[in-house]
Amino acid sequence: MKKKIAKRKNIDFTAIDLSMEHVKEIKVSYTYLKQLIAELMNQKHEEQEEKAKKTVKKIKELSDRMDDRKKAEQISKFVDSIFNNDVKAKSYPVRQDDIDELLERYANTSMREDILTYKRKWGLVDIPDSQKVNAIIYNHVQGADDLNIDGDLDAIIREASLVYKTDAEDKEIKSLAKIKYRRKLRETMNKFADDITKKY
Known part of the structure; x- marks a missing residue:
């Protein structure tokens, strides 16, 4: 077997080590x-x-x-x-039977907190379509370009671009020119939605 491998790979057969390592698979309950x-x-x-x-x-x-x-x-x-x-x-x-519900409630709360933090950073909390931000993120499929199917993302960006200078909590974001803010918000919203989908 060593000689066959050595011939195929064009290397010295003495340099080939065929020792095997036993890996024990452990299933977690x-x-x-x-x-x-x-x-x-x-x-x-x-x-x-x-x-x-x-x-x-x-x-x-x-x-x-x-x-x-x-x-x-x-x-x-x-x-x-x-x-x-x-x-x-x-x-x-x-009890052990309570854990699934507690874990789900914790994940939902954590996800809502992450979304709220993102909305504060970008100045999306008080826009009229603030709840649409949550809705498009909840319905997002990772890797898909699905945030603007009904024009929701366009509406969010349009509304946010009117108030971000006062509402955004991030100083860098506040200082962006309107065109740059709109482009960056669209980019980060897609990445953020992917991150949320991966995480929760």
């Missing part, structure tokens, strides 16, 4: 992860900080092995927020 997250929430509620630190470490190790990277990132951020006391349950003790 999402059910077990949810159980650990419930334990973490209960530990934080009961102020068991040392146990909580160990549980966070265990969750992060498992989520790092997940095939679904989007879900793994969401879990990692959710766990950080729990540990930092930014996420609380409505009632305790938290």
Whole structure:
């Protein structure tokens, strides 16, 4: 076999190493992860900080092995927020069955906060079509040119270009000429919508 490979690749067959490495595939149980997250929430509620630190470490190790990277990132951020006391349950003790709903609510809240931050930066909060910004981002398909299907993006840009000098929170954006602002907003809106779709 070494000689065949050496002939095909035109190299010295003694330089070829055919040793194999055994790679053990580890499937991560999402059910077990949810159980650990419930334990973490209960530990934080009961102020068991040392146990909580160990549980966070265990969750992060498992989520790092997940095939679904989007879900793994969401879990990692959710766990950080729990540990930092930014996420609380409505009632305790938290059960494993509660985690999907809590995680979904956290992801939705985080997404809305990210969109609001973007809108503030670009001066889109108080425009008449402010809610259309959310709608076109929610309905966006990653990589698709679908933000302006019904002319919504054009309307948003037109409205925003009238108020960005006063409403945008970013000083650089405020200082842009109107034509440059309109072009940059269109570019960043597409990238931002892709980023949101990837993240959530």
